[in-house]
Amino acid sequence: MNGYLNTWVLQSAMSTACVHVSHSHLRKVEDLSESPLSTQYYEYKGTMHLHSRYSDGSAKVPEIVGKAADAGLDFVMLTDHDSLDALYNGYEGWHDGVLLLVGQEISPRTHHYLAFDLNREIRGKYRTDYQRIVDEVRDSGGFGFIAHPYGGKKPPLFRTKGHAWTDWSITGYTGIEIWSYMIDWVENVNILTFMYHYFYPEKAIRGPRLEALRKWDEVAQQRHVVGIGSTDAHARPLPIFRFIKFFPYEYLFRTIRTHVLLDTPLSPQSLPESKQLIYDALKAGHCFIAYDFLADSMGFTFAAEMKGRGEYDAPTHLLMGDEAIFEGRADLLVSVPQPAEIRLIRNGHPIHQASGKTLRLPIDRAGVYRVELYYSDQPWIFSNPIFLRES
Numbered sequence: 001m002n003g004y005l006n007t008w009v010l011q012s013a014m015s016t017a018c019v020h021v022s023h024s025h026l027r028k029v030e031d032l033s034e035s036p037l038s039t040q041y042y043e044y045k046g047t048m049h050l051h052s053r054y055s056d057g058s059a060k061v062p063e064i065v066g067k068a069a070d071a072g073l074d075f076v077m078l079t080d081h082d083s084l085d086a087l088y089n090g091y092e093g094w095h096d097g098v099l100l101l102v103g104q105e106i107s108p109r110t111h112h113y114l115a116f117d118l119n120r121e122i123r124g125k126y127r128t129d130y131q132r133i134v135d136e137v138r139d140s141g142g143f144g145f146i147a148h149p150y151g152g153k154k155p156p157l158f159r160t161k162g163h164a165w166t167d168w169s170i171t172g173y174t175g176i177e178i179w180s181y182m183i184d185w186v187e188n189v190n191i192l193t194f195m196y197h198y199f200y201p202e203k204a205i206r207g208p209r210l211e212a213l214r215k216w217d218e219v220a221q222q223r224h225v226v227g228i229g230s231t232d233a234h235a236r237p238l239p240i241f242r243f244i245k246f247f248p249y250e251y252l253f254r255t256i257r258t259h260v261l262l263d264t265p266l267s268p269q270s271l272p273e274s275k276q277l278i279y280d281a282l283k284a285g286h287c288f289i290a291y292d293f294l295a296d297s298m299g300f301t302f303a304a305e306m307k308g309r310g311e312y313d314a315p316t317h318l319l320m321g322d323e324a325i326f327e328g329r330a331d332l333l334v335s336v337p338q339p340a341e342i343r344l345i346r347n348g349h350p351i352h353q354a355s356g357k358t359l360r361l362p363i364d365r366a367g368v369y370r371v372e373l374y375y376s377d378q379p380w381i382f383s384n385p386i387f388l389r390e391s
Ligand SMILES: [Zn+2]
Pocket: 105, 107, 112, 147, 148, 163
């Protein structure tokens, strides 16, 4: 198990230190003004939303987890179309230090839903009662994310059409897949550039769809909603050029990842506990999306330090995903492992832009705050929001 135990020190002067402890990092956000902060967490990176031979992926589960281990991933969240067979066949658990968790992509004609922590398979085929699907996932103890909401485009050469999510009156989902590698790639290629972009795929990667970001920001102003990043890996042969595998798993595992931040390290000794830690972090939004192919995002932090109303009140420390009533004053803290362009977004609007590795920005208004990072002018990291609500 590759655990990452990071110690991050966000000092008043905003210098950053990272202490590596044995094989892993412990991250600690610490304010040196008065009382040191006790927020520390363990970071793990994984791939979400991918397919094996239990649906339309090209590899068997052991091969997939082997490739995930080679890519240095800590966890894999498999989502075969309308199938929990990988779970029923006993694959959930550790394989070469990689934790495999089995979910399901509930796949009607449109409105695909990535569901996890299910105690039973949920039928997707031929259904149009999408709200009921979301409700059934909840009733079975699970949670879920809207898959590729704006993924309606048909890839050139492929016969299958995309599957968009259009009914935004649906409620009860945990979050939205904000950035999917395959959807981003398909969106930016056409029949003329297809082969060029096959060999230079990174040239077609432009970041999350603006519509997805807008919708996320809009929903976030009403309620807690989590953004995740994914690959939607299938690794099937290309139509016509069948000797070419269309985006192999080993490549995609190095692209868009979701990193989770946990209070407790994962333990290979306990599957139920480790599984719950990852699920709880995802539900809480203690996670971020990173295009790690560009640069390693390990160690990224977005936190807030909210001052109490009283002069002697201890500050409240919030991590991305956290929600609180805004007390009137707060500092937003950003720390990145590599110098990058940092954009702070409030309620969907950019409010501040800076370059560097750290940022401390005082704010005096409630709002839903999140961060976007650009590395060499390319989209790199998208944090989950900190939800500071009006009282
Ligand atoms: Zn899908």
